[in-house]
Amino acid sequence: MKIINHRLFQDDGTPFPFIATPNMGGELKASYLVMHYTAGPSADHSIKWLINPTAKASAHLVIGRDGSITQLVPFNRVAWHAGQSSWQGLVGMNQYSIGIEMDNAGTLNKVGDQYQAWFGTNYPADQVIEAAHKSENVKRAWHLYTPEQLFAALEVGSLLVQAYGLKDVIGHEDIAPRRKFDPGPAFPMASFHSRIFGRADDQAAPTVEYRTRVNLHIRTGPGSQYSPLPHSPLPTGTRLQAIDDSNSDWLKVRVLDTIQGAMDMQGWVSKQFVVRS
Ligand SMILES: [Zn+2]
Structure with a gap:
C-alpha cells in the first residue's frame, strides 16, 4: 500500500474505501500513532457512528476483522479519537496523532460457556483471552483480534510511521490511563511496536x-x-x-x-x- 495526498491506496493505485466524516478538525502534523478498539459489534456499525455528527468522534482508519481498511479522515487533518489525553508533556493528543480503530468488542462478561459484549452479542471462548489490563490487578475477558486484522494494522502502521516520521505507537490506554482501556491486553503491543521500530530500539538500548x-x-x-x-x-x-x-x-x-x-x-x-x- 501507499499514501498519495494523505489518502491510502493499494500498490496498484486502487484507493482504499474513503468515507468522509464531519467529525474532524484542522491541520495535523502527527508525531504518534494511537491504537484503539471500537467496542462495537462490527466495522460497519462503528463507521456509521464515526461519520454521524452527533458522535463528535472519528478516527483516521477503521480496520475490520477481515483486515479490510476504511479511511474516514485524511492523514493531514485532525481526527477526534483521543479525547482528554496527554503523553510526554503534550496535552490533547488529537493534535499530535493519527488514530486507528480496530473492530473489537472490548471487554466481555462470562455467561455460561460464552462471553457477552455490552451490546448483547455472545462470543465463544476461542475468541476470548482472560487477562489483567496493565492498569488493573483483576483478570477480565477481552475479545481477541484476528490475525488478518493485526496483519493489516502492522502493514498500514509501518507505512504511516515511515511516511510521517512518527516517533512512537501507543495505545489509547496509555494517553488516557484509567479512563480508557483500549486496545487492551488482547492487542500484542510489544511485538507490534518492535516490528515497526525494532531496529531503532535495538540500537538505542541493547x-x-x-x-x-x-x-x-x-x-x-x-x-x-x-x-x-x-x-x-x-x-x-x-x-x-x-x-x-x-x-x-x-x-x-x-x-x-x-x-x-x-x-x-x-x-x-x-x-x-x-x-x-
Ligand atoms: Zn480509544
Missing part, C-alpha cells in the same frame, strides 16, 4: 536476556507481596528480556516466549531465580 532457573512467579510489582500475573508461574527456562534493572532484588522483564497463549507479558521476577543467557 537488550539483555535472562532465563528462569525454576518455575518462577512473575508478579505485578517488585516484591513477593505483589500478586502473580494470570499466566504465572513461568516454566523453567523461559526467556526474559530485562526492561528495568534499577531494583536490587527484583527485575522488570518482558516475557519473550509465548506462555499458554499469552504474548508480551510484562512483570517482575526475583533476581535470585534468573540467569543471564
Whole structure:
C-alpha cells in the first residue's frame, strides 16, 4: 500500500474505501500513532457512528476483522479519537496523532460457556483471552483480534510511521490511563511496536536476556507481596528480556516466549531465580 495526498491506496493505485466524516478538525502534523478498539459489534456499525455528527468522534482508519481498511479522515487533518489525553508533556493528543480503530468488542462478561459484549452479542471462548489490563490487578475477558486484522494494522502502521516520521505507537490506554482501556491486553503491543521500530530500539538500548532457573512467579510489582500475573508461574527456562534493572532484588522483564497463549507479558521476577543467557 501507499499514501498519495494523505489518502491510502493499494500498490496498484486502487484507493482504499474513503468515507468522509464531519467529525474532524484542522491541520495535523502527527508525531504518534494511537491504537484503539471500537467496542462495537462490527466495522460497519462503528463507521456509521464515526461519520454521524452527533458522535463528535472519528478516527483516521477503521480496520475490520477481515483486515479490510476504511479511511474516514485524511492523514493531514485532525481526527477526534483521543479525547482528554496527554503523553510526554503534550496535552490533547488529537493534535499530535493519527488514530486507528480496530473492530473489537472490548471487554466481555462470562455467561455460561460464552462471553457477552455490552451490546448483547455472545462470543465463544476461542475468541476470548482472560487477562489483567496493565492498569488493573483483576483478570477480565477481552475479545481477541484476528490475525488478518493485526496483519493489516502492522502493514498500514509501518507505512504511516515511515511516511510521517512518527516517533512512537501507543495505545489509547496509555494517553488516557484509567479512563480508557483500549486496545487492551488482547492487542500484542510489544511485538507490534518492535516490528515497526525494532531496529531503532535495538540500537538505542541493547537488550539483555535472562532465563528462569525454576518455575518462577512473575508478579505485578517488585516484591513477593505483589500478586502473580494470570499466566504465572513461568516454566523453567523461559526467556526474559530485562526492561528495568534499577531494583536490587527484583527485575522488570518482558516475557519473550509465548506462555499458554499469552504474548508480551510484562512483570517482575526475583533476581535470585534468573540467569543471564
Ligand atoms: Zn480509544
